[in-house]
Amino acid sequence: MxxxxxxxxxxxxxxxxxxxxxxxxxLKVEPxxxxxxxxxxxxxxxxxxxxxxxxxxxYKLEEPVELTVDLKxxxxxxxxxxxxxxxxxxxxENVLVILSEGAVKKRFNIPLIESAEExxxxxxxxxxxxxxxxxxLFKNAIADTSIIGDYATxxxxxxxxxxxxxxxxxxxxxxxxxxNCISFKKNDAKSHFSLEYLKDMAKVADIKTLNKAxxxxxxxxxxxxxxxxxxxxxxxxxxxxxxxx
Amino acid sequence: xxxDIFNLQKRVKPGRPFSVHTKSGLCVLCRGTKMLCxxxxxxxxxxxxxxxxxxxxxxxxxxxxxSPPSVFVGRVGYPKVSIGPLxxxxxxxxxxxxxxxxxxGKSMNEIVAMRSQLVRGKYSVRVDQVENGGRLVDIVREIAxxxxxxxxxxxxxxxxxxxxxxSDAVQPHGPSAPLKSLSVDGLKIDRRIDKAxxxxxxxxxxxxxxxxxxxxxxxxxxRAFSVGSFGLGDNRKFVPTRWSITAVDDTxxxxxxxxxxxxxxxxxYRVYESWSLDNRFIVLMIPAAWSYELVEAWYPNTTWNPDxxxxxxFSSSEGYxxxxxxxxxxxxxxxxxLATSEHLEREKRQASIVILREAHPGYIMxxxxxxxxxxxxxxxxxxxxxxxxxxxxxxxxxxRLDIPLSTWVxxxxxxxxxxxxxxxxxxx
Numbered sequence: 072m073x074x075x076x077x078x079x080x081x082x083x084x085x086x087x088x089x090x091x092x093x094x095x096x097x098l099k100v101e102p103x104x105x106x107x108x109x110x111x112x113x114x115x116x117x118x119x120x121x122x123x124x125x126x127x128x129x130y131k132l133e134e135p136v137e138l139t140v141d142l143k144x145x146x147x148x149x150x151x152x153x154x155x156x157x158x159x160x161x162x163x164e165n166v167l168v169i170l171s172e173g174a175v176k177k178r179f180n181i182p183l184i185e186s187a188e189e190x191x192x193x194x195x196x197x198x199x200x201x202x203x204x205x206x207x208l209f210k211n212a213i214a215d216t217s218i219i220g221d222y223a224t225x226x227x228x229x230x231x232x233x234x235x236x237x238x239x240x241x242x243x244x245x246x247x248x249x250x251n252c253i254s255f256k257k258n259d260a261k262s263h264f265s266l267e268y269l270k271d272m273a274k275v276a277d278i279k280t281l282n283k284a285x286x287x288x289x290x291x292x293x294x295x296x297x298x299x300x301x302x303x304x305x306x307x308x309x310x311x312x313x314x315x316x
Numbered sequence: 317x318x319x320d321i322f323n324l325q326k327r328v329k330p331g332r333p334f335s336v337h338t339k340s341g342l343c344v345l346c347r348g349t350k351m352l353c354x355x356x357x358x359x360x361x362x363x364x365x366x367x368x369x370x371x372x373x374x375x376x377x378x379x380x381x382x383s384p385p386s387v388f389v390g391r392v393g394y395p396k397v398s399i400g401p402l403x404x405x406x407x408x409x410x411x412x413x414x415x416x417x418x419x420x421g422k423s424m425n426e427i428v429a430m431r432s433q434l435v436r437g438k439y440s441v442r443v444d445q446v447e448n449g450g451r452l453v454d455i456v457r458e459i460a461x462x463x464x465x466x467x468x469x470x471x472x473x474x475x476x477x478x479x480x481x482x483s484d485a486v487q488p489h490g491p492s493a494p495l496k497s498l499s500v501d502g503l504k505i506d507r508r509i510d511k512a513x514x515x516x517x518x519x520x521x522x523x524x525x526x527x528x529x530x531x532x533x534x535x536x537x538x539r540a541f542s543v544g545s546f547g548l549g550d551n552r553k554f555v556p557t558r559w560s561i562t563a564v565d566d567t568x569x570x571x572x573x574x575x576x577x578x579x580x581x582x583x584x585y586r587v588y589e590s591w592s593l594d595n596r597f598i599v600l601m602i603p604a605a606w607s608y609e610l611v612e613a614w615y616p617n618t619t620w621n622p623d624x625x626x627x628x629x630f631s632s633s634e635g636y637x638x639x640x641x642x643x644x645x646x647x648x649x650x651x652x653x654l655a656t657s658e659h660l661e662r663e664k665r666q667a668s669i670v671i672l673r674e675a676h677p678g679y680i681m682x683x684x685x686x687x688x689x690x691x692x693x694x695x696x697x698x699x700x701x702x703x704x705x706x707x708x709x710x711x712x713x714x715x716r717l718d719i720p721l722s723t724w725v726x727x728x729x730x731x732x733x734x735x736x737x738x739x740x741x742x743x744x
Binding site: 114292 | 733740742
């Protein structure tokens with residue numbers, strides 16, 4: 072196996088988002104591309120990440136492999152990679168090799184760990200309400216609401232998407248009209264979510280190639296939040312809170 | 317089930333303290349006779365009696381006695397601190413005086429009686445003078461590393477002064493006096509501790525963990541830790557007693573928690589309890605990934621709510637990933653984390669843990685974080701009540717505590733999380 076990429080920043084930022092949810096992940100390397108599916112220990116959030124082989128400059132694979140790693144170490148290593156990233160496996164050993172090619176050549180060996188995770192299923196929910204918007208709008212709405220409270224109410228009512236939160240007497244409401252969204256499949260829906268999780272997920276908006284956020288909502292149902300770029304897709308599911316108004 | 321939660325939610329008014337009516341302290345009018353303050357015994361009288369009993373025995377410049385063994389490292393003036401042994405004016409097996417592991421079930425009077433006879437010798441040193449501090453410093457370290465009561469003969473510059481000294485973190489001790497010289501006899505060093513002390517390439521953390529795994533008591537590890545017995549040779553320092561208690565609790569429990577995270581979840585909801593010194597401890601274990609919270613409710617006129625008219629509730633918590641800042645509620649947080657994580661490690665199980673503590677008016681003075689550690693240990697030693705659902709478990713908890721469940725929920729991050737945060741498993 073040998074993967075090469077010069078778009079290191081994107082991969083690093085994706086992994087940084089995932090590491091907020093889980094410490095250990097299993098990276099699947101398959102003929103079509105790489106993927107990660109993981110759930111946080113509290114079983115509140117699930118992440119599903121895919122990067123197609125076209126996103127890499129070189130994608131050489133003899134047979135599919137599953138690499139379970141300590142993600143924090145991988146993130147720290149990726150942050151030190153300059154110019155070109157090369158990912159390899161050390162022959163005959165359970166060791167992932169990450170190389171940084173450039174004026175200075177760096178080499179990091181990261182031991183693989185035994186996978187404990189059973190395969191995770193994506194919740195099969197049919198959503199009636201789907202809103203697509205600029206991911207920066209989403210990120211700002213989350214930043215605004217988290218000033219006030221610990222959880223946010225996300226709802227679609229009429230022709231607008233609302234984010235709101237409150238604590239004691241403080242209230243915040245963000246309204247994004249249909250015209251300012253990319254697509255808007257409406258059906259009134261309302262659920263409450265922990266902002267602690269939403270804030271981590273909203274960081275994806277900083278990745279330039281993932282500039283569209285697609286929110287699928289229901290009434291007291293999980294949030295399906297999808298960021299999609301040319302060859303990359305990052306999907307989250309977040310369980311709701313049953314907080315009364 | 318969700319109906320119950322919504323009903324509960326309606327009753328919760330966050331930020332509104334639960335109130336009980338007790339009068340504020342009026343010691344002058346009361347003088348220990350009428351209990352006007354609402355406490356069940358008078359701390360002023362209790363301290364007076366203890367001082368009177370001990371005073372004639374320690375009215376001396378030459379104090380002889382069997383140190384349990386025990387030492388105290390002060391924090392005032394850091395990095396120049398006062399170190400020295402705690403010496404009672406009695407001979408024989410005094411080990412119980414500094415073994416909090418054996419104190420659960422003792423009354424406040426017994427604890428005060430035990431501790432107030434311990435005279436603290438003080439000798440001022442820089443914290444890094446562990447090895448070159450002179451003979452007196454060496455003796456203090458030997459006492460801290462001993463496994464049996466040591467006959468100590470202390471010459472003092474002045475007669476011991478002061479009464480019972482109290483602290484939230486450290487067990488109380490009696491009067492103190494500056495040390496002129498010290499001699500010791502019949503002292504046996506704990507071999508396990510000596511091994512860690514001799515290894516100047518062993519990190520302090522690893523020394524603590526190794527000793528704990530070799531069944532050295534937390535108190536004994538902490539005592540040796542406070543005199544700079546562990547760590548890389550050049551880094552060794554005296555550590556004020558209160559800091560060393562928390563450092564040891566934190567180090568051991570952090571390690572336990574990492575192991576616990578690899579174990580399967582418990583299969584049911586469990587409620588454990590321990591009652592002592594008018595404190596009620598409830599330990600709720602939830603079948604879920606590791607997370608931990610300690611919520612403490614202080615009634616008016618208890619130690620940390622002296623003038624209040626309402627119960628004051630404080631809490632600190634951590635999720636699966638642990639915490640990076642020092643817990644708001646202090647050392648007891650780490651002491652209880654040790655007690656619960658060591659239990660799970662022994663059982664090879666994982667759980668979310670919420671500890672609810674009611675400190676009632678009979679808890680008239682602080683006795684140290686051992687009270688929390690040993691009571692939570694005592695609680696989890698006993699068989700728990702087991703329940704199939706969170707509602708049943710909480711229903712039982714309510715019968716054991718006076719403060720309404722809605723108030724606990726309003727003040728507990730973890731209870732709110734469990735009650736109001738749904739999980740993805742609910743939707744697949």
